[in-house]
């Protein structure tokens with residue numbers, strides 16, 4: 001089990017997700033919950049409305065599917081495996 005690697009600006013979100021895990025104690029689906037929570041919060045708080053940005057188009061966010069991959073809904077292709085997102089989003 002590994003946390004997706006977020007930029008420094010998302011650290012508090014990942015931390016909140018970690019608390020969520022400790023509270024519910026449900027390792028199964030943990031990655032999925034973290035991803036959903038993080039993406040929801042980021043989109044809802046307008047930190048970045050296209051996070052994570054699709055590397056193919058750049059104008060829409062990738063969608064996380066429960067197969068463990070981030071998908072481009074426009075082309076209907078799996079673009080990036082969970083955990084490899086950091087390699088696409090080096091912003092610093």
Ligand SMILES: [Zn+2]
Nearest residue numbers: 054056057072
């Ligand atoms: Zn796309």
